[in-house]
Amino acid sequence: MKTKSLVSIDDLSTEEITKILKLAAEFEENPIQDILHGKVVATLFFEPSTRTRLSFESAVNKLEGRVIGFTDSSSSSVTKGETLNDTIRTVNNYVDLIVMRHPIEGSARYASEISAVPVINAGDGANQHPTQTLLDLYSILKTQGTLDNLNICMVGDLKYGRTVHSLLMAMSRWKTSFNFVAPEELKMPDEYKLYLRNLGLDYYETADLNEVINMADIIYMTRVQRERFSDPMEYEKVKNAYVLHYHMLADTKPGMKILHPLPRVNEISTDVDSNTKAYYFEQALNGVYTRQAIICSLLGLK
Amino acid sequence: MKNINDPKQLLVSAIESGTVIDHIPASTLFKVIKILGLDKIRNQITFGTNLDSKTDGKKAIIKIAGIFFEDDDINRIALVAPNAKLNIIRDYKVIEKRVVEVPDTITAIAKCMNPKCITNFEKVTTRFRVISKKPVALKCQYCEKITDQERLEII
Numbered sequence: 274m275k276t277k278s279l280v281s282i283d284d285l286s287t288e289e290i291t292k293i294l295k296l297a298a299e300f301e302e303n304p305i306q307d308i309l310h311g312k313v314v315a316t317l318f319f320e321p322s323t324r325t326r327l328s329f330e331s332a333v334n335k336l337e338g339r340v341i342g343f344t345d346s347s348s349s350s351v352t353k354g355e356t357l358n359d360t361i362r363t364v365n366n367y368v369d370l371i372v373m374r375h376p377i378e379g380s381a382r383y384a385s386e387i388s389a390v391p392v393i394n395a396g397d398g399a400n401q402h403p404t405q406t407l408l409d410l411y412s413i414l415k416t417q418g419t420l421d422n423l424n425i426c427m428v429g430d431l432k433y434g435r436t437v438h439s440l441l442m443a444m445s446r447w448k449t450s451f452n453f454v455a456p457e458e459l460k461m462p463d464e465y466k467l468y469l470r471n472l473g474l475d476y477y478e479t480a481d482l483n484e485v486i487n488m489a490d491i492i493y494m495t496r497v498q499r500e501r502f503s504d505p506m507e508y509e510k511v512k513n514a515y516v517l518h519y520h521m522l523a524d525t526k527p528g529m530k531i532l533h534p535l536p537r538v539n540e541i542s543t544d545v546d547s548n549t550k551a552y553y554f555e556q557a558l559n560g561v562y563t564r565q566a567i568i569c570s571l572l573g574l575k
Numbered sequence: 576m577k578n579i580n581d582p583k584q585l586l587v588s589a590i591e592s593g594t595v596i597d598h599i600p601a602s603t604l605f606k607v608i609k610i611l612g613l614d615k616i617r618n619q620i621t622f623g624t625n626l627d628s629k630t631d632g633k634k635a636i637i638k639i640a641g642i643f644f645e646d647d648d649i650n651r652i653a654l655v656a657p658n659a660k661l662n663i664i665r666d667y668k669v670i671e672k673r674v675v676e677v678p679d680t681i682t683a684i685a686k687c688m689n690p691k692c693i694t695n696f697e698k699v700t701t702r703f704r705v706i707s708k709k710p711v712a713l714k715c716q717y718c719e720k721i722t723d724q725e726r727l728e729i730i
Contacts, residue, residue: 281719356697379693379717398691400718 277571278385278392282403282439287446296566296575297411308574309338315368316342319375325395329372332564361387391571399435405534406439408563412556413491416530424488426452429495429515431461436534437495441465451476452485456511458502487524494533494540519544532556593640595662601625603655604635606729610651610684618642651684653677655729677708685713688726692718
């Protein structure tokens with residue numbers, strides 16, 4: 274049986290994305306409803322991700338649905354050697370929808386092919402995390418009033434950052450210009466730059482955030498992780514170059530907002546939190562509305 | 576007068592009707608056999624390998640009696656024998672010649688090069704979209720990573 278699932282942001286047409294974002298705005302207006310009354314949602318987290326899981330569970334609870342699941346694979350039958358195939362075939366009997374996070378890439382697509390109920394990919398290894406991308410888009414749309422003709426400045430780990438790749442692919446559907454700010458070792462991979470060139474979209478690469486910060490409508494910060502560097506000396510050299518401080522925001526655009534997928538470590542100085550341009554915690558709240566919209570549209574309830 | 580040293584003449588006899596697959600690289604003959612499932616059928620099959628070829632170095636040839644392939648089936652060998660040529664034989668005569676073409680999707684033949692892909696953990700039939708035919712580049716329908724010609728492995 275083929276049901277509608279959300280595995281990759283590319284599965285959605287631009288119309289479908291627009292529809293979900295519109296629905297998210299409706300849920301923001303009216304987040305407490307009984308649409309999911311009598312429905313059960315499974316949150317299968319084969320690796321821990323507290324933020325994503327709580328956001329999904331909050332979304333379901335606010336709509337009167339029930340949640341069952343596990344929070345990491347040590348408390349599931351995986352430790353007994355059960356295959357993903359068997360887990361999904363079993364669990365899909367109990368629930369109306371499955372939310373799954375799994376460390377193996379492609380596991381979500383596989384689960385969606387097996388499951389008789391819709392599957393939402395809440396992250397499959399380094400591959401896809403489409404609900405993060407949708408909540409990013411919602412945050413951009415909400416703060417800028419449009420998705421067209423924006424300048425997005427992506428900062429930090431642009432090589433391994435799953436969220437920046439998905440956001441780039443999604444935003445390339447609109448007339449977006451990009452600035453990529455990253456150390457040499459963590460630059461945006463060529464395949465994404467080629468993708469933008471083929472679409473005729475502008476991008477500019479630099480290692481200096483100050484050079485491009487004042488052009489930005491959105492600054493998208495990511496974490497530069499020590500373990501990504503082959504040479505620890507390199508990390509020590511660059512780790513402070515990609516930290517956002519309050520004083521750097523002085524001449525930025527008035528409507529500019531700072532996004533971050535969280536968790537933050539030290540790449541945004543805490544003095545920025547009090548600035549009206551800091552938007553990362555509101556962004557996390559937007560995640561609840563966006564997930565309400567995604568769940569209800571997959572279940573055909575909206 | 577035919578050259579009696581012609582290895583084709585010596586080693587591989589003609590068939591009455593069926594399919595001759597020529598210009599298979601000698602190094603991939605057994606992969607072709609496996610992909611087409613020739614090791615599991617009861618038809619009469621003769622093959623020759625390490626034959627000299629003017630164009631391909633060492634080549635192999637397979638003659639299968641009584642089998643005529645659909646395009647979809649035969650195109651599956653394009654990954655390992657891109658220059659293969661088919662002769663369709665009836666009454667000892669070649670009635671049609673065909674070439675193979677890399678299909679748009681590849682199912683159950685290639686292995687995903689990504690060690691963290693689900694297809695390398697569970698019994699999942701691999702499925703790729705062909706994003707480039709020459710050189711071959713395959714995009715895994717599961718992990719979405721690209722497997723290129725260099726890293727291509729046949730299951």
